[in-house]
Amino acid sequence: MSAPTLAxxxxxxxxxxxxxxxxxxxxxxxxRALRRNLSAHAFLIGAVLCFAFFSWFPMVREFILAFQKTxxxxxxxxxxxxxxxxxxxxxxxxxxRNTLLFTGLALVFGFxxxxxxxxxxxxxxxxxxYLRMLVYLPVMLPPVASxxxxxxxxxxxxxxxNRVLQILHLPQQQWLQDTHTAMLSVVIAATWMNMGGATxxxxxALQGIPGELxxxxxxxxxxxxxxxxxxxxxxTRLILSLMLLMQxxxxxxxxxxxxxxTGGEGPEGSTTTVVYLIYQYAFYFNNYGSAAALGLVLLVxxxxxxxxxxxxxxxxxx
Amino acid sequence: xxxxxxxxxxxxxAAVLVSALALTTVAACGTSSSGxxxxxxxxxxxxxxxxxxxxxxxxLTIDCMPPATKKPELKEWNEDVAAxxxxxxxxxxxxxxxxxxxxxxxxxxxxxxxxxxxxVFYTYFTDLQQVLxxxxxxxxSAYVTDKTVPALGDIDPNVLGVLKQDGKLYGxxxxxxxxxxxxxxxxxxxxxxxxxxxxxxxxxxRTDAKAIAKLGNGIxxxxxxxxxxxxxxxxxxxxxxxxxDVVSSDGTKAAFNDDLGKQIxxxxxxxxxxxxxxxxxxxxxxxxxxxxxxxxxxxxxxxAPDDITYMVQQLNAKYENFGMGPIPGGKATLFGGxxxxxxxxxxxxxxxxxxxxxxxxTLTPGKGTFDYSRRKADGLPVGLPQPAFLTGASKTKDDELxxxxxxxxxxNFKVFMDNPxxxxxxxxxxxxxxxxxxxxxxGVLTNKNADPGKLxxxxxxxxxxxxxNG
Numbered sequence: 203m204s205a206p207t208l209a210x211x212x213x214x215x216x217x218x219x220x221x222x223x224x225x226x227x228x229x230x231x232x233x234r235a236l237r238r239n240l241s242a243h244a245f246l247i248g249a250v251l252c253f254a255f256f257s258w259f260p261m262v263r264e265f266i267l268a269f270q271k272t273x274x275x276x277x278x279x280x281x282x283x284x285x286x287x288x289x290x291x292x293x294x295x296x297x298x299r300n301t302l303l304f305t306g307l308a309l310v311f312g313f314x315x316x317x318x319x320x321x322x323x324x325x326x327x328x329x330x331x332y333l334r335m336l337v338y339l340p341v342m343l344p345p346v347a348s349x350x351x352x353x354x355x356x357x358x359x360x361x362x363x364n365r366v367l368q369i370l371h372l373p374q375q376q377w378l379q380d381t382h383t384a385m386l387s388v389v390i391a392a393t394w395m396n397m398g399g400a401t402x403x404x405x406x407a408l409q410g411i412p413g414e415l416x417x418x419x420x421x422x423x424x425x426x427x428x429x430x431x432x433x434x435x436x437x438t439r440l441i442l443s444l445m446l447l448m449q450x451x452x453x454x455x456x457x458x459x460x461x462x463x464t465g466g467e468g469p470e471g472s473t474t475t476v477v478y479l480i481y482q483y484a485f486y487f488n489n490y491g492s493a494a495a496l497g498l499v500l501l502v503x504x505x506x507x508x509x510x511x512x513x514x515x516x517x518x519x520x
Numbered sequence: 521x522x523x524x525x526x527x528x529x530x531x532x533x534a535a536v537l538v539s540a541l542a543l544t545t546v547a548a549c550g551t552s553s554s555g556x557x558x559x560x561x562x563x564x565x566x567x568x569x570x571x572x573x574x575x576x577x578x579x580l581t582i583d584c585m586p587p588a589t590k591k592p593e594l595k596e597w598n599e600d601v602a603a604x605x606x607x608x609x610x611x612x613x614x615x616x617x618x619x620x621x622x623x624x625x626x627x628x629x630x631x632x633x634x635x636x637x638x639x640v641f642y643t644y645f646t647d648l649q650q651v652l653x654x655x656x657x658x659x660x661s662a663y664v665t666d667k668t669v670p671a672l673g674d675i676d677p678n679v680l681g682v683l684k685q686d687g688k689l690y691g692x693x694x695x696x697x698x699x700x701x702x703x704x705x706x707x708x709x710x711x712x713x714x715x716x717x718x719x720x721x722x723x724x725x726r727t728d729a730k731a732i733a734k735l736g737n738g739i740x741x742x743x744x745x746x747x748x749x750x751x752x753x754x755x756x757x758x759x760x761x762x763x764x765d766v767v768s769s770d771g772t773k774a775a776f777n778d779d780l781g782k783q784i785x786x787x788x789x790x791x792x793x794x795x796x797x798x799x800x801x802x803x804x805x806x807x808x809x810x811x812x813x814x815x816x817x818x819x820x821x822x823x824a825p826d827d828i829t830y831m832v833q834q835l836n837a838k839y840e841n842f843g844m845g846p847i848p849g850g851k852a853t854l855f856g857g858x859x860x861x862x863x864x865x866x867x868x869x870x871x872x873x874x875x876x877x878x879x880x881x882t883l884t885p886g887k888g889t890f891d892y893s894r895r896k897a898d899g900l901p902v903g904l905p906q907p908a909f910l911t912g913a914s915k916t917k918d919d920e921l922x923x924x925x926x927x928x929x930x931x932n933f934k935v936f937m938d939n940p941x942x943x944x945x946x947x948x949x950x951x952x953x954x955x956x957x958x959x960x961x962x963g964v965l966t967n968k969n970a971d972p973g974k975l976x977x978x979x980x981x982x983x984x985x986x987x988x989n990g
Contacts, residue, residue: 275655275864287989292982359738359800379802379966465747465805469966470959470975485626486749486951488650490633 264501267494284495288483294496296471297479300385301454304475307389308453313446316397320404321430334402341398349462352391353378356463378464381472388473392459400445407441408434440514447511451504457481476500568662572872577610580873581638582860584622585615592898600888604880611873622858623647625951632656639863640874645682645856646950648690657861659688663871669879674914682945683859692875694882694889695907696857697824698943699757700936701725701845707732707739707819708843718820718845718935722762722787725820725848726795732819733797740799742791743812743821744961748805751961752954753946754822756854758784760944763851766957767947767987774983776957777976785964785972793968802965811835813842822847824856825906825933832901839901839928844936855943857907885910885917892925903928905937949986956982 236243271280288294323333340348355362356377364374377387415433424432435442460466460473466482467474476496484493586593594617601613618627622642631637632654643651651657666672675693683691705715711731719725729741745751755776756766764780767773792798799812810827812818814835825844831837847853860882862874881888892902903926910918923930947953956979963975 273653275652290985292978292985357801376800376966379800381967464803467747467955467958467962469746469803470963481626482955485629486955487949488629488632488653 261501264494264497267490268498269491269495271491280491284491285499287489287492288496288499291492293471293474293479297474297476300472300474301456301476303385304389304456304460305450305453307386308392308456309446309449311389311393312397312400312453313449315393316400317404317442319397320401320408321434323401323405324408334405337401338398340395343395345395345458346462348395349391349459352387352394353463356387356391378473379469381469384464384468384472388456388459388463388468391463392456395459400449403441403445404438407438411437440517443514444511447507447514451507451511454500454504454507568868568872569665569667571668572608572611572869572876574608575610576608576869576873578867578869578873579612579614580640580870580877581614581616582640582874582877583616583618583638584642585617587617587619592900596889596891596894596898596900599894600881604877608873608876611877613877635864637863639866639870640860640877641863642694642858643691643861644858645679645693645696646946648683648685649948651690651861652685655864657690658864658866658871659690660692660862660871660875661687661689663868663875664689664692668872668875669883671879671883671885671910671914674910674912675883676909676911676943678855678943678945679857679909691859691861692878692883693857693859693907693909694878695826696855696909697826697906698853698855698908698941699822699824700847700853700941701820702813702823702827703820703843703845704813704816704818704841705843705932706816706841707735710735711819715843715932716935718843720846720848720850720939722758722783722848726787726791726797729791729797729819730795733795738799739817739819740812741795741797741819743798743804743809743818744788744965745804745806745809746958746961746965747803749951749954749958750805752957753854753950755784755957755961756947756950756954757822757847758849760852760854761847761849761941763849765947766953767983771948772987774953774980774987776983777980781976782972785960785976788961789964789970789972792965798965803962813837816841825904825936829901829904839903840932843932844905846936846939846941850939850941852944853941854946855908856946857909885914886921890918890921892921896925896927901928902926903930903933905933952986953983956986 268284269280269282270277271283272278319337323330323337326333358364358374358376358379361377363377367374375383378384411433415437416429419429419433455477456475457477460468460475461478461481464473466478477500480493480496480500483489483496586597588594597615601615604613605611616638618624623644628643628647629650631641632651635654635656637656664672669675669692676696679693679696680689683689683693701718703715703718708715708718708728711728711734713728713731719728725742732739732741745754759766759776759780762780762783764776764778766776768775788798792802799818801808807830809818809821809823810831813821814831814837823844828837828839828842828844831842832839860874860878862871866874882890884890895902902922960975960979963970964972
């Protein structure tokens with residue numbers, strides 16, 4: 203109803219008055235929209251303020267801290283010195299190597315295993331709900347309890363895994379206490395703890411694939427592997443890509459598992475991750491500037507992955 | 521029509537209500553802080569060196585009050601507050617208890633950074649630089665005199681020294697320790713060793729560890745830490761014991777990559793891999809060795825006397841099962857401890873009240889935490905060779921009172937007490953250095969083929985860098 207009225211009013215005005223009139227109308231439109239959505243905006247205030255206080259403000263503060271130094275009660279601008287410090291710290295490169303190793307191993311185990319489990323579960327015609335629950339059960343355990351359970355399993359003296367190896371007459375391992383196996387052991391524990399959620403997401407995606415596609419593939423003589431390769435993977439490509447990015451973003455921030463399993467550092471620093479190093483800088487060394495600088499480096503890297511994730515999410519909506 | 525004029529007010533009312541709720545939620549999300557505000561009601565003297573005027577009205581917040589789970593300790597705290605209030609009726613003590621240890625590095629660092637520490641706050645000796653960097657503590661030099669702290673002259677000057685910077689005093693000690701060799705007397709006896717003569721050199725430690733490990737059943741002769749910075753802490757203690765250091769005297773270079781450092785690493789490697797007397801489980805941190813020893817699975821480890829209290833109170837061990845000897849080498853021993861500091865910005869009255877409380881609670885033989893007869897009556901341990909910061913007449917009196925109410929066989933600590941080893945404070949940038957040295961310890965204890973020379977030289981480079989960064 204209002205549009206013709208506005209058009210009529212505009213037509214009646216002189217050309218010189220048109221600009222200011224448009225601005226006025228735009229302001230009125232904005233005010234009207236604001237009034238119309240006042241309740242919605244009011245409902246948003248709490249969330250916006252909470253985000254502002256606990257997410258956005260700390261981010262801005264971190265950025266500022268990355269270029270500051272506090273000494274003798276005085277906070278001063280430090281230029282690039284915090285970044286120089288972290289790049290010169292041998293632990294910095296070791297932490298990145300360890301984090302990338304964790305991410306790589308987590309992709310092999312944490313990405314592939316849940317997908318294969320989902321494909322297997324999808325093949326079951328009976329008891330699927332029961333099996334889904336079994337797979338999801340570890341996610342419901344408190345993470346600390348799960349990690350401590352694995353810490354016991356990995357103990358080289360009385361741990362379950364070495365006991366099993368002993369029964370099988372296989373050489374026993376040092377697990378978390380060997381520089382070569384420490385990170386792998388952390389990844390196995392992390393995969394067991396977290397794969398339930400990913401499996402359910404894959405399963406939901408698999409169940410959205412039309413059965414006719416498999417039937418058509420079978421008619422063409424495709425076996426199980428070819429069906430997976432030519433039907434399952436292409437049909438779940440988008441979910442797989444999203445999960446891959448989410449895994450990368452999550453695994454590059456790994457902290458809890460190495461912190462609890464190896465005390466954070468591991469043998470000769472072999473499980474020190476980037477986030478654990480940030481924690482050390484801040485809370486053991488009281489070096490907030492370097493902690494913030496390293497956080498900033500991580501932020502920049504993860505922002506790239508997050509942007510790719512958002513782009514993929516949008517294309518999935520389209 | 522009716523609805524058109526009714527609707528907006530409703531909407532506005534809803535908006536106002538929701539906004540108010542949202543703001544309340546946000547306010548509830550926020551943190552409260554005692555802040556630097558002062559609520560002293562005055563009445564005190566302007567002279568810093570005089571004791572607190574009993575009429576002074578002031579409120580103090582203090583951390584490290586015993587939690588409700590420690591009933592006897594909390595009962596004694598409340599009794600002490602009541603006794604203190606008899607002399608200073610207008611001083612309100614608001615204790616704050618903390619879960620776990622009184623100070624946990626992450627929590628402490630965050631509190632100091634946010635200036636949310638209480639008026640009187642608990643710190644470790646090694647925290648002074650961090651506190652001063654964050655402008656967190658008052659200079660109390662003018663307030664601490666022999667009038668306000670009568671035992672001041674009997675406090676070990678080395679201990680007071682670690683609480684000073686540029687001649688200014690920032691804290692008062694409440695407890696301290698000197699490291700020694702903690703032994704499991706039961707395992708010593710079972711292995712045919714004399715528990716009244718613990719080993720005093722690393723060679724003897726190795727020999728005894730081998731004998732204890734021969735008992736089998738998963739028993740280790742000697743244990744050591746290698747994670748969470750505690751490995752570096754113990755490496756430092758071992759270096760001090762042999763007369764070495766981890767940092768040069770001017771504090772600019774690492775000083776552990778020498779024959780003494782190599783001796784320590786070689787000895788640990790030999791015990792772990794040649795003798796197999798250190799057990800298979802490594803990457804241990806504080807709390808792990810205590811569990812092993814409390815369950816009679818470990819013969820020896822470097823420790824402070826209060827580790828025994830932890831094992832008895834938390835792990836149901838028995839005092840008579842443990843003994844202590846001096847640190848192997850006996851040249852010097854690492855000492856540490858804890859103290860209270862007073863928050864920056866506190867008024868003179870608050871500072872005086874805090875010092876009066878600390879003097880009453882932790883610095884007067886026979887009173888507060890030194891009231892041994894009460895501790896004994898409450899079923900708390902008495903007789904440990906700790907704290908050890910009192911000297912002279914105060915120490916004599918304290919020793920007498922302690923002996924009169926001892927609840928444990930103090931003769932088990934005789935060798936430790938009779939062979940006092942000079943105390944040596946922790947190095948500058950202790951936590952950063954300990955972190956680097958953790959890698960030396962974890963390397964030698966988890967890798968049979970570890971190269972001790974390389975471990976030490978890599979650590980040396982890293983520590984030099986830590987020190988160079990100022």
